[in-house]
Amino acid sequence: MNKLNKTSNKKNRNTNLKAALSLATSALLGTSVVSASAVQAKEANEWQFDSAFLVYSEVDRVSATEAIIAGTKTFDNDEVLSLKLTVDALTGASANGAIAQPNAQTFTRPSGNGQYVTPAGETPLDDTFHDTRVQFNGQWTQPLAENITGSVGGHFSKEYDYLSLGVNGNLAYDFNRKNSTISMGLSYFQDTFTPEGGIPKPFSSMLVGDSGASDWDTEFAKTRIGDSEDKSTADILVGFTQVINRRMITAFNYSYSMVDGYLTDPFKVVSVLNNEGIAQDYIYENRPDSRVKQSTFMQAKYHFDDSLLNTVADVSYRYMWDDWGINSHTIDTRFTIPVGAASYIEPHIRFYQQGAADFYQPYVVDEQAPISFVSADYRIGEMTAVTVGAKYGVVLNGGNELSFRIEYYRQMPTNAGFVDPQGISSLDLYPVVEAVIAQVSYSF
Amino acid sequence: MKANKPEFKTSTFKLVLLTAVTVSLSACSSLGVEPWERDLLAKKEMALTSSPVDAALDDHIYFSKEASSGGKSFGGGGCGCN
Numbered sequence: 254m255n256k257l258n259k260t261s262n263k264k265n266r267n268t269n270l271k272a273a274l275s276l277a278t279s280a281l282l283g284t285s286v287v288s289a290s291a292v293q294a295k296e297a298n299e300w301q302f303d304s305a306f307l308v309y310s311e312v313d314r315v316s317a318t319e320a321i322i323a324g325t326k327t328f329d330n331d332e333v334l335s336l337k338l339t340v341d342a343l344t345g346a347s348a349n350g351a352i353a354q355p356n357a358q359t360f361t362r363p364s365g366n367g368q369y370v371t372p373a374g375e376t377p378l379d380d381t382f383h384d385t386r387v388q389f390n391g392q393w394t395q396p397l398a399e400n401i402t403g404s405v406g407g408h409f410s411k412e413y414d415y416l417s418l419g420v421n422g423n424l425a426y427d428f429n430r431k432n433s434t435i436s437m438g439l440s441y442f443q444d445t446f447t448p449e450g451g452i453p454k455p456f457s458s459m460l461v462g463d464s465g466a467s468d469w470d471t472e473f474a475k476t477r478i479g480d481s482e483d484k485s486t487a488d489i490l491v492g493f494t495q496v497i498n499r500r501m502i503t504a505f506n507y508s509y510s511m512v513d514g515y516l517t518d519p520f521k522v523v524s525v526l527n528n529e530g531i532a533q534d535y536i537y538e539n540r541p542d543s544r545v546k547q548s549t550f551m552q553a554k555y556h557f558d559d560s561l562l563n564t565v566a567d568v569s570y571r572y573m574w575d576d577w578g579i580n581s582h583t584i585d586t587r588f589t590i591p592v593g594a595a596s597y598i599e600p601h602i603r604f605y606q607q608g609a610a611d612f613y614q615p616y617v618v619d620e621q622a623p624i625s626f627v628s629a630d631y632r633i634g635e636m637t638a639v640t641v642g643a644k645y646g647v648v649l650n651g652g653n654e655l656s657f658r659i660e661y662y663r664q665m666p667t668n669a670g671f672v673d674p675q676g677i678s679s680l681d682l683y684p685v686v687e688a689v690i691a692q693v694s695y696s697f
Numbered sequence: 698m699k700a701n702k703p704e705f706k707t708s709t710f711k712l713v714l715l716t717a718v719t720v721s722l723s724a725c726s727s728l729g730v731e732p733w734e735r736d737l738l739a740k741k742e743m744a745l746t747s748s749p750v751d752a753a754l755d756d757h758i759y760f761s762k763e764a765s766s767g768g769k770s771f772g773g774g775g776c777g778c779n
Binding site for chain 2: 303304339490495497498500546548552554556565567569571573605610632636644662686690
């Protein structure tokens, strides 16, 4: 009896939470609300919510926490409305692009206010990163004709120094008894970056010295070219999905992405070394103002039978290449293994390998011929990364699902063939980055 | 005669492409299931993106830490991630 009461209390709480969220969503949308109870009664059964809280924590570097709540409502004519709110906060240290040195190094913060010192032998990290981001996504999907589905969506995200607005549209056509689907989508993003301290002048030297000096602000301003910069991203995605048989489905995508505008990272510098490998200067990086990326993606899902515990295997491969000279391979594998009647465990392995951009250099040597573009950001250098993890999910009374996910992510940057000067041969120029990802999700 | 050559190549290419598309589409028509055989495919874990929230979180992490994005869905912009 007690147990029954508990269950029904819990159900009530869930229903109330769901009803409250449904009401809040209606209010935000400006949907006419006839009466609270009517909405409660009608919508409580129709909105489906997915929520998650994630912590991403790198060893000695960045930590991020991210919360998501996503609501989906299906209307009478198979119209689907999806809304998603994401909030995240970032703190910690991020590599500034300069390399480790046999001696301590002093850098000026991107804002120009103050300096930080990196001890000898350590990779320079700028520890001033902290940002909060709020993101809102909305998507409307509906049948347009027999076998044709259309979808439109919008995106808004705002950080202290970054604004991003986006729209997208999709069309999908089902044929062969809905076993085959061809789809095409377009998306367009417009981003504005307003970093504190302004946009640095490419190739200019980082000003290091007494930031309290009377001419500091004037001198610092000479290394700046403006307050903000824009970037636009246009994507085309063509997809084909095919049901193979009762146990297997496959998908193939091709995407073409054009990014134009400010693609440089205003917080990144490049070490300028003498012949012995000792840093003489730090210059602000400069990337091309356009990038064309293409990728092919293929995925297969297979539902095994009893002999393999009804496991669902999800295997995908992506090949990406761009006109910066980067190409990458990504293999992602998940196995959803049922445990008992109401829970499952899902091991996950992801392998990633990328080549360096043509203009990537870990550092610049003093006597080097002039160059048009340069970046020492390891994220566009040669790298292998591996993610290993698992998720455990349990379906609670009433069909709500609670799940936990824990993963280990390891980035292993590698030397793309640069021959280092003698003085730095014993230093680690390609440090490994390790992170733990922990997540709790609840669907109701 | 020389001037005709590229044209011949283009039309051959088109023919090959058309044949390839037709063959693959007709091959697809023999694949698939009847509506009453969708019991397993209808399960949530058989959806191509079985957990959209996990996918969104992962996309954000890898977009910030690697040079590639998108492929499965739009790569997009949306953050000045560092």
